[in-house]
Amino acid sequence: MLKMTDPRTTARWLVDWVERGTWRDLPGVLLPSDPAPMPERGRFTAMERLEESARELGVVIYDFRGMDRLIHYPTKVWGYFRDKTRGKNIPKRGRARGRRKWKNCTAVMLHRTDVEEMGPHRFLGTPCHDAVANDASIVLCHPHDAYIMGGHTANSFAVHLELSDADGELLELQVAAALILVRYVHEDLLAHRDRDVVMMAHRQSHKSRTGDPGARIFQQVGVPAMNELGMRLGPVVGSGTQLPDEWLLGLDPDTSPITLT
Numbered sequence: 001m002l003k004m005t006d007p008r009t010t011a012r013w014l015v016d017w018v019e020r021g022t023w024r025d026l027p028g029v030l031l032p033s034d035p036a037p038m039p040e041r042g043r044f045t046a047m048e049r050l051e052e053s054a055r056e057l058g059v060v061i062y063d064f065r066g067m068d069r070l071i072h073y074p075t076k077v078w079g080y081f082r083d084k085t086r087g088k089n090i091p092k093r094g095r096a097r098g099r100r101k102w103k104n105c106t107a108v109m110l111h112r113t114d115v116e117e118m119g120p121h122r123f124l125g126t127p128c129h130d131a132v133a134n135d136a137s138i139v140l141c142h143p144h145d146a147y148i149m150g151g152h153t154a155n156s157f158a159v160h161l162e163l164s165d166a167d168g169e170l171l172e173l174q175v176a177a178a179l180i181l182v183r184y185v186h187e188d189l190l191a192h193r194d195r196d197v198v199m200m201a202h203r204q205s206h207k208s209r210t211g212d213p214g215a216r217i218f219q220q221v222g223v224p225a226m227n228e229l230g231m232r233l234g235p236v237v238g239s240g241t242q243l244p245d246e247w248l249l250g251l252d253p254d255t256s257p258i259t260l261t
């Protein structure tokens with residue numbers, strides 16, 4: 001399913017990209033939404049369960065994991081990503097820097113793009129492992145053991161999930177898609193390492209991202225996923241900061257933050 005891109009959208013996206021970087025948090029008091037029921041475990045793989053859940057929701061999965069990041073793709077479909085040149089739409093930071101040991105992949109980190117109009121194809125050059133696009137489609141960008149430059153000090157251990165959003169508010173369908181995506185990542189990590197996987201926000205790993213992904217997204221995606229999957233909150237690393245209590249509204253009181261050891 002390929003969608004042509006309106007040039008006006010591309011222009012707006014470019015402007016947004018240049019102007020991005022505030023990650024201003026917006027206060028939110030939305031209650032977490034009810035996650036959809038978990039598909040039956042057992043004989044199905046994590047990927048099969050993700051596909052089944054996506055079918056039920058009616059969202060498309062784009063799998064870009066095998067795509068070469070060193071070549072240029074048609075800009076009408078894939079857009080002009082970075083470096084302000086039409087000849088190069090995959091920026092260096094959109095490429096994986098090798099692989100990590102699975103035992104070191106310990107966290108799911110939520111992000112928001114802080115850019116509107118992020119359709120699925122834009123994520124080919126975005127430094128994240130997986131994403132939920134503006135139309136709620138799910139995008140698989142890199143294997144979860146890939147080293148991706150998406151979260152500052154957390155890059156050595158976090159799986160980066162980007163949610164297409166500019167104002168801290170997701171569509172209901174995006175929230176549902178994000179929840180099945182977190183389940184998939186969580187299950188994939190546990191399949192490779194049998195220890196705790198923690199939840200984190202980009203805010204926890206760099207001082208420039210205090211509103212990333214913001215109160216609303218963390219309440220709607222982070223907290224329900226933590227409650228359902230028994231995930232604890234990961235540590236503050238580098239120049240990051242603690243999450244405000246508001247972000248954790250609705251968190252099961254048994255879920256205590258994890259400290260770095």
Ligand SMILES: [Zn+2]
Pocket residue numbers: 110111112150151202209212
């Ligand atoms: Zn981020």
